[in-house]
Amino acid sequence: MTERQSFTASDGLKIAYYIDDFTDPWTSPPTLVLLHSAMGDSQRFYSWVPGLARHFRVVRMDLRGHGGSEVPKPETPLSMDRFVKDVEELMDTVGAKQAHIVANSAGGYLAQKLAITRPERVLGLAVVGSTPGLSPSALDWLPMIEKEGLTPFLTRTIAMRFDLESTDPGMVQWFLKQTAENDPAYVVRFIGYMATQEWSEELPRIKAPTLVIYPGGETVGSANSYDTMRERIPDVKMIEYPHMPHNIADMMADRCVSDILAFLSAKFGHPKV
Numbered sequence: 001m002t003e004r005q006s007f008t009a010s011d012g013l014k015i016a017y018y019i020d021d022f023t024d025p026w027t028s029p030p031t032l033v034l035l036h037s038a039m040g041d042s043q044r045f046y047s048w049v050p051g052l053a054r055h056f057r058v059v060r061m062d063l064r065g066h067g068g069s070e071v072p073k074p075e076t077p078l079s080m081d082r083f084v085k086d087v088e089e090l091m092d093t094v095g096a097k098q099a100h101i102v103a104n105s106a107g108g109y110l111a112q113k114l115a116i117t118r119p120e121r122v123l124g125l126a127v128v129g130s131t132p133g134l135s136p137s138a139l140d141w142l143p144m145i146e147k148e149g150l151t152p153f154l155t156r157t158i159a160m161r162f163d164l165e166s167t168d169p170g171m172v173q174w175f176l177k178q179t180a181e182n183d184p185a186y187v188v189r190f191i192g193y194m195a196t197q198e199w200s201e202e203l204p205r206i207k208a209p210t211l212v213i214y215p216g217g218e219t220v221g222s223a224n225s226y227d228t229m230r231e232r233i234p235d236v237k238m239i240e241y242p243h244m245p246h247n248i249a250d251m252m253a254d255r256c257v258s259d260i261l262a263f264l265s266a267k268f269g270h271p272k273v
Contacts, residue, residue, distance in 0.1 A: 004068050007093040009086055016068030017090055018042055018060045020053035030123065030270065031096035032056035033087065035107030037129075037249070038194070039150070039179040039187055041067025044104070047253040051261065055271035056100065061090050063107065065186045074185070078193040084113045091121060100124040101208075102260060104249040105220070106194060109133065112206065113199065119207040124267055126211040126260045128249045129218070131225035133198035134191070138220070142188050150184045151176055160219040161247040171250060200225065203232035210236045211263040213248065213256060220246040237263060 002018045009015050023029040032052060036044050042060035052058050062069040064086055072078070087110055091099055100123045103111035108130020115122040145153045154176055158164070162172055210233050214226045230238050239259055241248050249256055265273050 006068070007090065009064070009089055011082065013064055013072060014070040015064060015086055015090065016042075016062040017094075019094065020049045020058040020060070021056075022050075022053045023055060023057065029055065029057050030268075031091070031094065031099040032058050033091065033096075033099045033101050033103075034058060034060045035087065035101070035103035035110055036060070036063065036066070037105030037107055038063075038190055039066075039154075039182055041069075041178070041181075043067065043178065044250065048249075048257050051254070051257040052102075055261065057094075057096075059090065059094050059096070059099070061087065063110070065190060066182060071183050071186050074189075078189060080109070080113055080197055083110050084117060087111075087114050088118060088121065097121065098123050100126070100264060102126045102128075103130060104128045105130050105246070106134070106190075109194060109197065112203075115206045115208050115210070116199065116202045119205070122208040124211075124264055125206065125208040126213070126263060128213045128256055129215055129221070129246055130212075131221035132200040132203055132229065133225075134194040135220070135222045135225075136195050137222075138191055138195040142192055145184065145188055145191075150182070150187060151180045154179055159245070161245055162251060163244055167251050175247070175250065200228045200232065203229060204234060206233050208235070209263075209267040211239065211260065212236060213239045213241065213259060215244040215246055215248045216240045216242040217245050 002020050004016050006014050006016045034045050036042050041062045065071045101111040108127035115125045212229050
């Protein structure tokens with residue numbers, strides 16, 4: 001198990017991260033930052049790490065308020081600029097002036113905004129199941145989460161996230177257990193905030209070669225947003241996983257990693273095929 005480390009963000013909050021590096025010791029591999037989805041933490045990438053960390057120095061961050069990172073106080077307003085600054089300060093902490101940014105769902109919101117606002121720091125960008133903002137329809141979840149509790153709500157709506165015919169029931173139970181470790185009040189705040197954010201007009205500012213892997217049966221974001229990404233991101237490759245609901249990063253981890261490695265190889269020559 002990789003040892004958890006932490007740094008103190010410029011606003012005083014402790015942010016947890018992990019480094020996984022199984023590259024050849026005589027090489028200087030590029031850094032690849034992994035950013036997880038809402039209601040999870042960087043452990044959700046357990047099945048991604050082996051394939052990626054053989055070729056890159058992989059840095060996984062727990063988003064503020066998730067996993068081993070400190071939860072902001074209720075009176076502290078949430079800010080996309082602050083979330084993105086966490087990623088930048090993480091890169092400074094690990095000595096990465098530039099990195100590939102690979103992210104799932106809400107983590108992809110931070111990745112997109114970093115690529116828009118600090119393009120010089122992003123080598124390649126790959127997002128999975130991540131639109132330019134969370135659909136405002138997610139605001140409808142909040143009263144249900146507050147009334148039912150997070151785990152009962154997720155259990156009742158689990159078909160929005162997983163294809164239950166093809167997914168190991170153990171994975172679904174692990175997902176529910178892991179999401180239950182979050183602070184429910186913070187989850188409500190986080191989702192409520194993200195559902196107010198939208199930056200499709202800014203997508204043309206993304207200069208990094210970009211891969212968008214998206215579920216053909218998207219159930220969480222707005223499926224039309226993927227068309228917008230195809231039209232507006234200058235250098236973009238789109239890959240659809242047909243018929244799948246939102247959680248393709250969990251259900252189809254090996255395929256995600258394979259597609260990401262092939263994309264980075266084609267665009268940057270590393271890893272070599």
